[in-house]
Amino acid sequence: MSDTELIANPFLETDLNVSAKRTEKLFKILFMLMAGLLILPVLIILTTLVVKGGGMLSFDFLFTNPTNGMTEGGIFPALLGTVWLVGVALIISVPVGVAAAIYLSEYAADNWFTRSINLAIINLAGVPSIVHALFGVGAFVIFFGFGTSILAASMTLAVMTLPVVIVATRESLQAVPPAFREACWNMGATRWQTIRRVILPNSVSGILTGVILEVSRTTGETAPIMFTGAAFFIPVLPQSVFDQTMAMSLHLFVVSTQVPHVPEGLPYGVALVLIAMVLLMNSASIALRMYLRGKKKW
Amino acid sequence: MSQAARQRSGNLPDINQRNADWYIDKLVQYLVFLSGISAIVLIVGIFVFVTIEGLGFLFEDFSFREFFLSPWWEPTDEDEPTYGILALMAGTASVTGLAMLVAIPFSLGSAIYVAEFASGKKREFLKVLIELLAAIPSVVWGFIGLSIMNPLIIDLFDVPVGLNILNAGIILGLMAAPIMTSISEDALKAVPDRYREAAEALGGTRWQVIYKTVLPAAKNGLLGGVLLGVGRGFGETMAVLMATGHAINIPGSVFDSVRALTATIAAELGETAVGSPHYQALFTIGIFLFSITFVINLSADLIVRGIRKS
Numbered sequence: 001m002s003d004t005e006l007i008a009n010p011f012l013e014t015d016l017n018v019s020a021k022r023t024e025k026l027f028k029i030l031f032m033l034m035a036g037l038l039i040l041p042v043l044i045i046l047t048t049l050v051v052k053g054g055g056m057l058s059f060d061f062l063f064t065n066p067t068n069g070m071t072e073g074g075i076f077p078a079l080l081g082t083v084w085l086v087g088v089a090l091i092i093s094v095p096v097g098v099a100a101a102i103y104l105s106e107y108a109a110d111n112w113f114t115r116s117i118n119l120a121i122i123n124l125a126g127v128p129s130i131v132h133a134l135f136g137v138g139a140f141v142i143f144f145g146f147g148t149s150i151l152a153a154s155m156t157l158a159v160m161t162l163p164v165v166i167v168a169t170r171e172s173l174q175a176v177p178p179a180f181r182e183a184c185w186n187m188g189a190t191r192w193q194t195i196r197r198v199i200l201p202n203s204v205s206g207i208l209t210g211v212i213l214e215v216s217r218t219t220g221e222t223a224p225i226m227f228t229g230a231a232f233f234i235p236v237l238p239q240s241v242f243d244q245t246m247a248m249s250l251h252l253f254v255v256s257t258q259v260p261h262v263p264e265g266l267p268y269g270v271a272l273v274l275i276a277m278v279l280l281m282n283s284a285s286i287a288l289r290m291y292l293r294g295k296k297k298w
Numbered sequence: 299m300s301q302a303a304r305q306r307s308g309n310l311p312d313i314n315q316r317n318a319d320w321y322i323d324k325l326v327q328y329l330v331f332l333s334g335i336s337a338i339v340l341i342v343g344i345f346v347f348v349t350i351e352g353l354g355f356l357f358e359d360f361s362f363r364e365f366f367l368s369p370w371w372e373p374t375d376e377d378e379p380t381y382g383i384l385a386l387m388a389g390t391a392s393v394t395g396l397a398m399l400v401a402i403p404f405s406l407g408s409a410i411y412v413a414e415f416a417s418g419k420k421r422e423f424l425k426v427l428i429e430l431l432a433a434i435p436s437v438v439w440g441f442i443g444l445s446i447m448n449p450l451i452i453d454l455f456d457v458p459v460g461l462n463i464l465n466a467g468i469i470l471g472l473m474a475a476p477i478m479t480s481i482s483e484d485a486l487k488a489v490p491d492r493y494r495e496a497a498e499a500l501g502g503t504r505w506q507v508i509y510k511t512v513l514p515a516a517k518n519g520l521l522g523g524v525l526l527g528v529g530r531g532f533g534e535t536m537a538v539l540m541a542t543g544h545a546i547n548i549p550g551s552v553f554d555s556v557r558a559l560t561a562t563i564a565a566e567l568g569e570t571a572v573g574s575p576h577y578q579a580l581f582t583i584g585i586f587l588f589s590i591t592f593v594i595n596l597s598a599d600l601i602v603r604g605i606r607k608s
Contacts, residue, residue: 024505028415034407035416038475039427042434045442096333103334107327119599120337126526126595127344127588128533129436130560133567134584138347142572159340166337190323220435223535223560227567249437256441257540271441275434282433286426 049272056269070233070259075270077237081150081245082277084238085225086218088154089161094211096158097165104166105173106195125163129223132160136228151241153229160224161214168210172203209289216281220274222249232258248274348588352581355381359575360582371546371562373576381579383586388548389556393538394531396467396552401475401527406520408475409482414508425480432476436536443469443541457553461543464552469541470531478527485519485602486512522602529594533587535560559583 064074108114136156146152176199184194200207230247232254238245252274256267359381368382412424447469448460455464489512497507513520543555544565563580570577 020503020506024503027505027508028411031407031411031415034404035411035424038404038408038472038479039424039431041472042431045446048446096336099330099333100336103330107330108334117334117337119596120341122599123592123595124337124341124344126529126533126591127341128535128560128591130535130563131344131348131533131584131588131591134348134351134563134581135344137567138351138581139343142351143347159344162337162340190319192323192326193319195326216433220433220437222435222437223564226564249435252437252441253536253540256444267441267445271438275438278433278435279430282430286429 046275049268049275052265053268053270053272056265057272061269062273065235066233070255071262071266075248075251075273077234078246078248078251078270079273080237081230082219082248084150084241084245085154085157085230085247086215088150088241089157089218090211090215092155093158093162093165093214097162098169098207100162100166101169101173102195105170106191106199121163121166124159125167127160129160129221132156132224133227135159136224141228147242148227148231148244149229149242150238150245151229153225153245154241156224156228157218157221160221161218164214164217165210168213169203169207172206172210173199175206176202205288205292209285209292212281212285212288216278216285219281220249220278222247222253226250248277345585345588348581348584352578352585354573355575355578355582359579365582369546369548371557373566373579379575381575381582383559383583385546385548386557386559386562386583389542389546390532390538390558390560392463392549392552392556393466393470393542393558394528396463397470397474397531398524398528400468400471401478401531402524404471405475405478405523405527406482408479409486410508412479413483413486414504414512425483428476428479431472432480434473436473436534437540439469439473439537440540443537447541455553459543459553459555461541462553462555463542463549465543466538466541466556466558467552469537470534473534473537474527474530477530478523481523481526482516482520485516485523488519489515518601522598525594525598525601529591529598532594533560533591535564539564559587563587 061074062079063076065076066078067073104114104117108117133156136152136159140146140152140155141148144152146155180198180202181194184198185191189197225247229244230250231244232246232250234244234246248270252267252270255262255270359379364380364382366382366387367384368380369385369388370380370382371386372380408424408428412421412428416424443465444461447465451457451460451462451465493511493515494507497511502510538558539561542558542561544557544561545555546557547554549556563583566576567580570580
């Protein structure tokens with residue numbers, strides 16, 4: 001190719017150009033394959049769970065007690081236990097988490113103190129779950145004297161999932177435009193009146209998204225409840241927060257590793273119910289978030 | 299307020315009066331502040347309570363040499379219990395290492411695809427799928443390792459036991475990848491569009507723009523994401539307990555069974571008497587785990603924030 005040709009048509013494809021484009025295409029396909037390979041095994045796994053565990057699902061499986069050394073019967077005490085554990089954990093963590101987010105979003109100044117709170121939140125989210133379990137044993141079971149109980153296990157779960165609530169709530173509070181606050185203050189409202197009448201109503205659905213996400217996270221946790229309140233097998237349902245209980249996540253661990261002669265389908269059935277609970281709530285949270293994004297007025 | 303000023307303000311309310319609303323506002327401010335510092339209180343509380351329970355061991359049976367350099371973890375030996383975590387550290391390190399070999403390329407590749415190539419509906423769809431992947435509980439992953447991966451590895455590689463480093467490493471890699479993907483994607487998205495536009499204006503193809511401009515600019519964020527993934531793998535408990543084979547072993551190949559630090563605590567804490575040296579030794583492992591993950595998370599945060607400032 002001569003120089004004159006280049007000047008005549010600067011957009012003419014050169015060899016360099018063509019090979020660069022080919023490289024681009026190659027990498028695009030490579031990365032697409034990687035994204036696919038990340039998702040594919042999980043789809044295979046989910047299908048296997050449905051195929052092998054689907055047959056177990058029935059009204060009796062969900063609503064009767066396990067029998068014959070947990071090799072037969074249903075999962076009702078574990079299902080109910082998980083509801084107890086998650087419910088009590090929410091009662092503890094949502095008020096504290098929302099209040100903490102209100103502090104960080106509405107009151108805190110941008111200084112070293114606020115930065116250390118944020119750092120503590122990040123670190124709290126990164127503490128290994130088994131260390132949370134040790135903390136639960138040391139603090140709630142022994143020091144505060146709750147014993148191994150729903151209360152101790154739920155408080156451990158609450159501590160563990162607190163960062164989820166704080167981060168989600170803080171984000172939805174900060175999404176409320178500053179003009180809303182300023183307008184309210186100009187009317188002579190106090191900070192709290194502004195928060196209660198204007199900011200919270202405008203961010204409540206965002207907070208709800210975070211709470212659903214927390215429920216889904218809490219449902220699947222196993223290590224933190226193993227030594228603080230969840231038991232391998234308890235034939236009676238819990239009556240108060242000071243009782244021990246069975247839980248879905250621990251039940252899956254127990255039937256798949258600790259109990260001999262379990263029929264092959266049983267652990268698949270338990271895993272399927274557990275993962276269905278978690279994924280349903282997660283999808284609900286994502287759907288709510290997308291709906292809100294579309295609806296936002298400002 | 300002077301007489302004249304009061305007359306000028308007419309019947310406007312006195313803004314300095316302390317009525318019920320003023321006290322409620324103050325009260326809320328304190329309550330909210332107390333909740334605000336809860337994260338700091340809890341992180342200190344975790345360290346204090348775990349340390350208190352492990353203290354007896356640290357002052358009596360603990361020997362730095364034995365704890366970190368002995369491969370023998372035999373806390374139930376009646377004559378001479380030994381508390382060496384070298385083999386357990388090797389187990390954790392090998393599984394986490396393999397997991398990162400799996401997760402880093404895949405999560406980086408997926409993040410680049412999602413952030414730079416995919417668009418519109420396809421992008422949203424991928425993001426939702428990846429978010430759902432991150433939600434699968436670790437005990438379910440452990441069960442998958444036990445019941446699906448285990449026979450698969452035995453068949454494919456003709457080895458006697460399928461619960462080994464390979465199994466746990468792949469499981470852990472799949473677990474860590476979604477989180478690392480979304481952090482890496484955030485890091486790529488944080489690179490200003492004018493960088494891309496400038497590079498494209500110079501005639502760069504998409505890949506040249508990514509390789510020469512976007513990746514260097516997002517370097518710290520990506521590194522932070524990898525570090526957080528390492529922290530995740532390090533602290534993962536149930537999946538590792540179920541998929542590694544749980545045998546104390548300094549591994550020679552990926553087909554060896556190992557035992558991880560976290561899994562040791564999970565498997566043994568229920569069998570020990572409160573306050574016994576074995577019980578306290580498990581809490582000492584907890585202090586060690588807490589310190590390591592604390593350092594990892596702290597450095598990840600510093601690295602990520604370093605780039606945001608400059």
